[in-house]
Amino acid sequence: MSEVKLDDIVSLAKRRGFIYQGSDVYGGLSGTWDYGPLGVALKRNIMQLWWKMFVEDRDDMYGVDAAILMNQKVWQASGHVDTFTDPLVECSNCHGRFRADKLADSNKCPTCGKEGTFGEAKQFNMMFKTNVGPVDDESSISYLRPETAQGIFTNYKNIVDSFYPDMPFGIAQQGKAFRNEISPRDFVFRSREFEQMEIEYFVREDNWEESFEHWRQQWHAYFAALGLPAESIHELEVPAEDRAHYSKRTMDFEFDYPIGKEELAGLAYRTNFDLSNIERVAKKSMEYIVKGTNDRFVPHVIEPTIGVERAIMAVLSNSYREDEQNGEKRIYLALPEHLAPVKYCVSPLLKNKPELVEKAREVYAALKAKYGAVMWDDNGNIGKRYRRQDEIGTPHCVVIDFQTLEDGTVTVRDRDTTEQRRVGVEELGP
Ligand code: ATP
Numbered sequence: 001m002s003e004v005k006l007d008d009i010v011s012l013a014k015r016r017g018f019i020y021q022g023s024d025v026y027g028g029l030s031g032t033w034d035y036g037p038l039g040v041a042l043k044r045n046i047m048q049l050w051w052k053m054f055v056e057d058r059d060d061m062y063g064v065d066a067a068i069l070m071n072q073k074v075w076q077a078s079g080h081v082d083t084f085t086d087p088l089v090e091c092s093n094c095h096g097r098f099r100a101d102k103l104a105d106s107n108k109c110p111t112c113g114k115e116g117t118f119g120e121a122k123q124f125n126m127m128f129k130t131n132v133g134p135v136d137d138e139s140s141i142s143y144l145r146p147e148t149a150q151g152i153f154t155n156y157k158n159i160v161d162s163f164y165p166d167m168p169f170g171i172a173q174q175g176k177a178f179r180n181e182i183s184p185r186d187f188v189f190r191s192r193e194f195e196q197m198e199i200e201y202f203v204r205e206d207n208w209e210e211s212f213e214h215w216r217q218q219w220h221a222y223f224a225a226l227g228l229p230a231e232s233i234h235e236l237e238v239p240a241e242d243r244a245h246y247s248k249r250t251m252d253f254e255f256d257y258p259i260g261k262e263e264l265a266g267l268a269y270r271t272n273f274d275l276s277n278i279e280r281v282a283k284k285s286m287e288y289i290v291k292g293t294n295d296r297f298v299p300h301v302i303e304p305t306i307g308v309e310r311a312i313m314a315v316l317s318n319s320y321r322e323d324e325q326n327g328e329k330r331i332y333l334a335l336p337e338h339l340a341p342v343k344y345c346v347s348p349l350l351k352n353k354p355e356l357v358e359k360a361r362e363v364y365a366a367l368k369a370k371y372g373a374v375m376w377d378d379n380g381n382i383g384k385r386y387r388r389q390d391e392i393g394t395p396h397c398v399v400i401d402f403q404t405l406e407d408g409t410v411t412v413r414d415r416d417t418t419e420q421r422r423v424g425v426e427e428l429g430p
Contacts, residue, residue, distance in 0.1 A: 031184030031192030067152025333393030
C-alpha cells in the first residue's frame with residue numbers, strides 16, 4: 001500500500017486546479033468529476049503517451065473515435081443488457097444501498113451499523129438508459145456506452161474494408177464510458193463517467209497466447225513510461241468465476257494506491273465472442289480473408305484496457321512528495337517531465353522593474369514557442385512561486401534577474417533537488 005493519503009491528493013487536486021467535484025456549486029453529483037486546466041493537461045499527456053506508444057509508433061494499429069450512443073442491438077448482442085450487472089443489497093433499517101461484493105462485512109450495514117439487515121442481493125444493471133429521438137418507447141432505447149470496446153467491434157468490418165490490414169492488427173479507441181456504479185468512491189477511482197483507452201487486437205485463434213504475452217509486456221512498458229515503479233504493479237490472474245462473461249483469460253494489473261492494491265488496467269482474451277455475436281444478430285459476415293487465399297476465419301481478440309482516471313490517480317499518488325526546505329514543510333509532485341502539465345515557469349525577480357519584466361517576457365515567449373506548456377508567474381515573492389510550481393509538478397523554474405541583463409544567463413531551479421544553476425537562455429532544454 002502507498003504511504004500517501006488519498007485526502008492529500010484530493011485536496012491538492014482541488015487547490016491547484018487539477019480535478020474538482022462535478023457540479024460542485026450545486027452540491028455536486030456523485031461519481032462525476034471536472035478537470036481544471038492542469039488536470040486537462042495531465043490527462044491529455046497521459047492519453048497522448050498511450051496513443052503515441054500504441055497507435056502512432058506502430059504499423060499494425062488503427063485508431064477510431066466512435067459515437068457514444070449506439071444502436072441498442074449492440075448491447076443486446078454483447079450481453080450487456082442481460083449481464084452487465086453488479087449485486088445490490090439494501091439495508092432494511094436505513095435503506096442504504098450497497099454493492100454486495102465490495103462490503104467490508106457482508107452482514108453489517110456500513111452506514112447505520114446494524115447487523116443482519118440485508119436481504120437477498122439483486123442484480124443491478126449498470127448501464128445508463130436513455131431514449132433517442134422524440135418518441136419514448138422500446139424502439140428508441142439507447143444506452144450511454146459502458147465500454148468503448150463495442151465501438152471498435154462495430155467498426156472492425158469498416159477498417160478491414162478500407163485498409164485491408166495484415167493479421168494480426170489492432171483497433172484502438174480513447175473515449176468516455178459510463179457506468180451507473182452503485183457506490184462511486186475513492187475520488188476518481190470509481191466514477192460514473194470516466195475515460196477509457198482500449199485496444200482490440202485481432203489474431204488467429206492459434207496465436208492468442210502469444211499476443212496475450214505481447215500485450216502483457218506492453219502494459220509494463222506503458223506503466224514504466226508513466227513513471228510507476230515496477231514493484232508497485234501487481235499482476236492478478238483473474239479466476240474463471242470472477243471473469244467478465246466474454247473472457248476466457250483475464251489478467252488485472254493492480255497498483256498500490258493510497259486506498260490499497262486495486263485494479264489499474266486489464267488484459268482479456270475475449271475470444272471471437274463479440275464478432276460472432278455481430279454475425280448472429282446483424283447477420284453479416286465478420287470473416288477475415290487472408291490476402292490472395294481462401295483462408296477465412298472470424299478473428300479472436302486480445303483486449304488491453306485501462307481507465308484514464310485510474311492512471312491519473314496512480315501517477316498523482318506515485319509523484320506526491322513531502323519534504324522540508326529551510327525548516328518549512330514542502331509539498332511537490334515529482335511528475336515525469338513528459339507528463340508534467342507545465343514544463344517551465346518563467347518569472348522576473350521583481351515585477352516592478354520594467355527592464356526585468358521585459359526581458360522575462362522575451363524568455364517566456366521563446367520558451368513557449370519551443371515547448372508550449374510554459375507558465376508565466378509574477379505573483380508574490382520568488383519563494384511562494386516556487387512552492388506553487390512544486391505543487392503542480394513543474395520541473396524547472398526560470399528567474400530573470402539583473403545579471404540576465406548583463407550576461408544573458410538565467411537562474412534555473414530544479415523542482416526535486418531545489419538546486420539552482422545559472423545557464424544561458426539558449427541552453428534551456430528538457
Ligand atoms: P472494477 O472491477 O474495478 O469494477 P472492471 O473489472 O469492471 O473494474 P473493466 O470492465 O475491465 O473494469 O474496465 C476496464 C478499465 O476501466 C478498468 O481496468 C479500469 O481502469 C477502468 N474502470 C472501470 N470501471 C471504472 C470506474 N467506475 N471508474 C473509473 N475507471 C473505471
